[in-house]
Amino acid sequence: MRLKTINSWLGIRAEVLSRIYDRTWKPGDLIPKEIDLAFEFGCSRTTVNRALRELAEAGTLERRRKSGTRVSLNPANKATLKIPLIKNEVNKIGKTYGYKLIQRKLCLPPDKIKNKMRINSGIKILHILALHTANDLPFVIEDRWINQHVLPESEKQNFKEHSANEWLVLNAPYTHGTISFSAINSSAENAHLLSIKSGAAVFEIERNTFDKENAITNVCLTYERGYRMLTTF
Amino acid sequence: MRLKTINSWLGIRAEVLSRIYDRTWKPGDLIPKEIDLAFEFGCSRTTVNRALRELAEAGTLERRRKSGTRVSLNPANKATLKIPLIKNEVNKIGKTYGYKLIQRKLCLPPDKIKNKMRINSGIKILHILALHTANDLPFVIEDRWINQHVLPESEKQNFKEHSANEWLVLNAPYTHGTISFSAINSSAENAHLLSIKSGAAVFEIERNTFDKENAITNVCLTYERGYRMLTTF
DNA sequence: AAGTGGTCTAGACCACGGC
DNA sequence: CCGTGGTCTAGACCACTTC
Known part of the structure; x- marks a missing residue:
């Protein structure tokens, strides 16, 4: 029996979430098939499909051909982190961004x-060390290696005015990469650059970017003391 | 002019990525509108829309009505992290999961x-401290507060066999939440539980989960030394 | 006002996966 | 084999944004 008319996929998503929420459909339960929901909501199957697909991508539902759609037992809390340009990150918290190149050679x-960038022989590659500041206080250390053999243009850049961070985004196409987040006791050098005590816990993000099988760049970002990466779900 | 036939949204997504990658379309560039791409690829606009929408969600493209679709200036900026049950996380790395309740009162x-959970008065709430182990070695400390006024069933659970982590996933519907990641110098207590030196840098994840305006639970997860959270893009 | 993306429809065929 | 989800189509109307 047709109960109500919901003709938008957002409305259907909300209704499905609501039924999971009020435990009409519990974790592990099979929910009605698309056709039946389409009839019940008075809309086309395409619309129901869109809603359920989004929920499956979010980890709320699990779908399989033939066997149907279930409420996930393990709604793998997916957090999407936005990792902006450091400049934008600083501006967003209402501070003045600054940049200083420390070393380039x-x-x-x-x-x-070498292992991470899959470089075998004893070749030299470009190393950049720089400090990003917020209101003139240390914010992030950028410790970067760039394979200028893969990206010859990079050798012409001096990275004095603009960070490698910014230049690469616009000029280095990539196919894929990895990111890792960790907590580290700061080294004496980093502690000095960040004006903190040696050994203080700092947040680090390491990123490797590849062009097919070639590593383009490896960067380690060491954040100011007390830095928190936030997100909502 | 119709150049080639690509009738799947995955194919179109691949073709668009390829053109961004080979710099036919550079960061900031406007790309053709859906209708034109549909004609060029010999498929319907719906299919092009699906491909471009997915790329926009991934942060590769930026779309606006009337003004069109651009290659994002800042594409490498979204990382989706899966935050699984701790049990699954341990199993996934091929170790044996263990759980031990330390305190419940x-x-x-x-x-x-109180501030984070928006609790005003001097009421008592449920506090849980537990250790998750991998191959019998400390893996994560779970330091959790549960508002049993919002979730009365929680008061009946002893959390001796199964962690609050697992019970909540199946029994506590939520509307939204926040997550934060940070680096901390471990306290003496936590260092003891994790069998590490006091002050060693540890990775912490703090999560707050809400049911509409009511806080359900606050949890602070403190990971073993050297823990890394990984993702790819 | 007009251009572009956002979404919905009704129907179709296909692919996967239980049986 | 056959049920279910996955996707495509052609066309339609709407919503937002810029002019």
């Missing part, structure tokens, strides 16, 4: 970096 | 928690 990467 | 929350 071609040198032999340590083994750790 | 009703008590007055500290001001910090």
Whole structure:
């Protein structure tokens, strides 16, 4: 029996969430098939499909051909983090952004970096060390390696005015990458740059970016003391 | 002119990514409108829309009515993190999961928690402290507050066999929440529980979950030394 | 006012996966 | 085999944004 008319996929998503929420449909339960929901809501199957697909992508539902759609037992809390340009991140919290290049030179990467960037031989690559500031206080250390053999244009940049961060976004197409987040006791050097005590816990983000099988860049961002990465769900 | 036939949204997404990658369309550029792409690819506008919508959700494109679709200036900025049940997280790395309840009692929350959970008066709420282990070694400390006034069933649970983490997923519907990630110098208590040195940097995830305006639970997860949260893009 | 994306429809065919 | 979700189509109308 047709109960109500909901002709938008957002409305259907809300209704489905509401039924999960009020435990009409409990974790693990099979919910009606698309056709039946379409009839019940007085809309087309396409619209129901859109709503259920979004919920499945969010981890709320699990769908399988033939067997149907279930309320997920394990709504894998997915948090989407926005990782903006550091400049934008600083501006967003209402502070004045500043940038200072500390070092730029071609040198032999340590083994750790060589492994991550899949560089075998004893070739030199571009190393950049820079400090991003917020209201003239240290905000993030950018410790970056760029494979200028993969990205020859990078060798012509001095990175004095603009950070490698910004230049790469506009000029380095990539195919994929990895990110890792961790907590580190700051080294003496980093502590000095950030004006904190050596050993203080700091938040680090490490990113590796690839062009097919070639590593373009590896960057380690070390944030100011007390930095928190936030998101909502 | 119709150049080629691509009749799946995945194919179109791949083609668009390829053109961004080979710099046919550069960051900031306007790309053709849906109708034109549909004609070029020999498919319906609906299919093009699906492909472009997915790319916009991924942060690769930016779309606006009337003005059209642009290649995002800032594409590498969204990372989706899956935050699974701790049990699943441990199993996934091929280790044996264990759980041990350390404390469970009703008590007055500290001001910090009261603010986060929007609790005003001097009421007692449920506090849980537990340790999750991997191959019998400390993995995560779960330090949780549950508002049993919002979730009366929680008061009947002893959380001896199964963690609050697991029970809540199946029994506590929520409307929204917040997550924050940070780096902390471990307290003496936590260092003891994790068998590490006091002051060692540890990774913390704090989550607040709400049912409309009511806070259901606040949890602080403190991970083993050296823990890394990983994702790819 | 007009251009562009956002969404809905009704119907169709296909792909996967239980049986 | 056959039920269910996955996707595509052609056309339609709407909503937002810029002019």
